[in-house]
Amino acid sequence: MGQELPLQEGFLTTRVDAVVNWARSNSLMPMPMGLACCAIEMMAFAAPKYDVARFGSEAMRFSPRQADLMIVAGWVSYKMAHTIRRVWDQMADPKWCISMGACASSGGMHRCYGVVQGCDNFLPVDVYIPGCPPRPEAVIHALMDIQEKIRNQYSIEQDGIYGRDMPVVAANRPTIVTPDGEHAISPAGLYTQR
Amino acid sequence: MPEKLTNGIKAPKTLPFEFVPQEAETAVLNNPHAKATTLVDDVLDAMEASFGTAVLERVVYAGERTVRISTDSLLEICTWLKETQGFTYLADLAGIDRFTEEDRYEVFYNLVNMTKGKRLRVVIRIDEESMTAPTLCDIFPAANWNEREAWDMFGLRFEGHPDLRRMFMPEDFEYHPLRKEFPLLGVPGSMALPPQVPTGELTQDPFPAAHGSKTPWSFEEVESEDDV
Numbered sequence: 306m307g308q309e310l311p312l313q314e315g316f317l318t319t320r321v322d323a324v325v326n327w328a329r330s331n332s333l334m335p336m337p338m339g340l341a342c343c344a345i346e347m348m349a350f351a352a353p354k355y356d357v358a359r360f361g362s363e364a365m366r367f368s369p370r371q372a373d374l375m376i377v378a379g380w381v382s383y384k385m386a387h388t389i390r391r392v393w394d395q396m397a398d399p400k401w402c403i404s405m406g407a408c409a410s411s412g413g414m415h416r417c418y419g420v421v422q423g424c425d426n427f428l429p430v431d432v433y434i435p436g437c438p439p440r441p442e443a444v445i446h447a448l449m450d451i452q453e454k455i456r457n458q459y460s461i462e463q464d465g466i467y468g469r470d471m472p473v474v475a476a477n478r479p480t481i482v483t484p485d486g487e488h489a490i491s492p493a494g495l496y497t498q499r
Numbered sequence: 500m501p502e503k504l505t506n507g508i509k510a511p512k513t514l515p516f517e518f519v520p521q522e523a524e525t526a527v528l529n530n531p532h533a534k535a536t537t538l539v540d541d542v543l544d545a546m547e548a549s550f551g552t553a554v555l556e557r558v559v560y561a562g563e564r565t566v567r568i569s570t571d572s573l574l575e576i577c578t579w580l581k582e583t584q585g586f587t588y589l590a591d592l593a594g595i596d597r598f599t600e601e602d603r604y605e606v607f608y609n610l611v612n613m614t615k616g617k618r619l620r621v622v623i624r625i626d627e628e629s630m631t632a633p634t635l636c637d638i639f640p641a642a643n644w645n646e647r648e649a650w651d652m653f654g655l656r657f658e659g660h661p662d663l664r665r666m667f668m669p670e671d672f673e674y675h676p677l678r679k680e681f682p683l684l685g686v687p688g689s690m691a692l693p694p695q696v697p698t699g700e701l702t703q704d705p706f707p708a709a710h711g712s713k714t715p716w717s718f719e720e721v722e723s724e725d726d727v
Contacts, residue, residue, distance in 0.1 A: 383690040384669060390693035398717050418676050418685030419667075426707050427693045429714045463718060 322460045329373075329399070329459070330452035331361040336372030336396060338389055341379025343406040343438040350441040360448055369395040374451065376444070377428065380408035381421045390427050399459060403447050404430040407437045537563045539619045542584050550576060565607075565620040573623050574633050577608070581638055586610040586619060589639035592646065594653040598679040603627045604655060608635070625655060634660040652677035696720045 337347055350357055357363050366372040369392045381389060393402070404424050407413035410433045412422035424430065431454060432447040543566055547554045553572035558565040568576050580586040588611040595605040602624035610619045625632055634657040635642035646657040647666040654675035657663060665672065673689060674681055684705070691701035695714045704710060 383692065387693045394697040400717055417683060418681070418690075421692065422684075422706060423708060425714065426705075427695060427702065427714060429716045 322462075323456075325461050326456045326459055330455040333360075333362045333374045333401070333448065333451065334364050334366045334372045335362055336369055336375045336392065337365050337367070338375055338377045338392065339379060340377070340381060340385065341406075341408065343378035343409070346438045346441055347376055347378045347405065347444060350444040355441040355445060357445060357448065360445065360452070362448055369393075370397065372396055373400045374403065374448075375400065375428075376403045376405050377409040377424045377430075378405040378438075380413065380415045381424045382419050383421055386421050386424070386427055389424070393428055399464065401431045401451050401454070402428050403444070403451065404428075404433045405444060405447070406434060406439055410435070413437060536616050536618050539564050539617050542580075542586075542617070542619060545584070546576065546579070549579065563618070563620065565622055567622045567624065570623045570625060570632060573621075574635070574638065577610075577621070577635060577638050580610060580619070580621075585612045585614055586617075588613050589635065589641045589645075590618075592635070592642055592649070594649040594655050594677070596653060596677065596679045601626065604630070604653060606632055606649060606655065630654060631656045631658050633658055636660055651675070654678070 335351075337344065337351075339347060349355055351363055351365055362374070373396065375389075375393055375396065377389065393400075404410045408415055408420070409424045410430075412420050414437075416422070421427070425433075432450045434443050434447045436443055543554075543557055543564060546566065550568075550572060553569045553576065554566060555569060556567040558567070589608060590611050591607075591609040593607060595607065597603055597605055604625040604627070606623050606625065608621040610621060611617070612619075623632060632655055634646060636646065636657075636659070643661070644666060646660055647662070647664060649655045650657065650660075650663050651665040651668055652675060664670070668676065669690060674686060676685070687705050688703045690705075691703055692705065692707070694701055695707065695712065697720065702712075704712070708714070
């Protein structure tokens with residue numbers, strides 16, 4: 306913490322993880338995988354009224370190499386699934402995935418032969434958004450959930466460990482001591498790794 | 500009667516509108532909004548005069564004229580409709596599975612006369628044993644993709660079609676999904692899902708997540724020889 310008054314000389318102590326995760330979570334670049342009407346709400350989410358630039362995610366990147374958050378917006382056909390997986394594989398780690406809307410999450414009303422019944426059948430999804438289509442606020446909420454997950458779960462140690470057993474990262478949350486024991490204050494336990 | 504408003508502007512006359520399917524004829528004639536686009540009885544009369552027994556059935560439903568003709572005379576009648584009656588635009592064409600013992604499949608052709616503003620639906624029936632219909636591509640080039648769709652969805656072969664490939668389903672798909680006996684959720688294993696890891700095999704199970712095979716997180720993917 307600052308040892309002097311603000312705007313004067315001083316220093317700040319923190320951990321590298323905290324700084325890196327702060328930077329990562331506030332500069333997510335979405336890869337808009339717009340497949341149906343949800344994509345219209347996703348455009349509204351990026352447009353000035355809902356203004357996702359407040360969260361640092363206004364820079365939609367249509368090149369998977371530059372993106373780190375895929376928003377699957379709309380129903381996924383079996384033919385399109387292969388393209389989506391290919392685009393996902395081209396995105397560089399670390400990367401996150403939002404399944405936006407009923408169709409992407411479960412097939413939705415498209416209970417038929419041509420539509421994949423949920424994009425989590427071939428993608429590791431971090432956050433599901435309900436709705437048909439979801440409001441832009443819901444997409445912002447999902448983005449904030451992803452930010453919360455990044456702040457609590459990811460560490461730079463993890464980046465160096467590729468394809469091997471990963472240490473379980475403890476939640477970087479303040480704790481409170483009660484007669485029962487020590488508890489995290491926020492629901493960080495929701496974001497423990499599988 | 501138009502009312503006189505205080506500012507001197509006449510309120511618009513309210514036009515009567517009533518539509519009852521049984522009274523389709525009179526409703527269309529009395530309704531000032533309707534443009535009588537489907538009143539093509541003169542065309543159908545001329546068709547019956549020219550082709551006689553090839554015209555099998557005339558149906559009027561909700562004011563729309565549908566004429567069922569024999570499959571053999573489809574090309575002849577469509578040529579006649581295009582060249583002498585001015586039905587130059589094929590708006591739509593698709594198959595129907597009636598799921599009956601005889602004449603199971605149906606193909607409808609929605610034709611439009613652009614100059615007179617008339618619409619006519621022509622229907623042919625195809626038996627399950629033949630499964631072939633003549634192609635309309637030579638008369639209406641627009642029929643090309645629609646006939647490919649009908650082939651894809653119902654397995655109807657259009658004889659003389661220049662390029663009868665599947666329209667929507669993958670090329671190696673073995674079934675025709677809009678047939679009534681095709682299961683709603685498809686045949687498991689007929690279409691593969693992408694692999695769950697970059698270098699993995701295709702997923703043949705259509706519901707791997709429901710069967711406990713969760714896609715691993717990207718950082719859990721095992722290093723392969725391709726990644727260096």
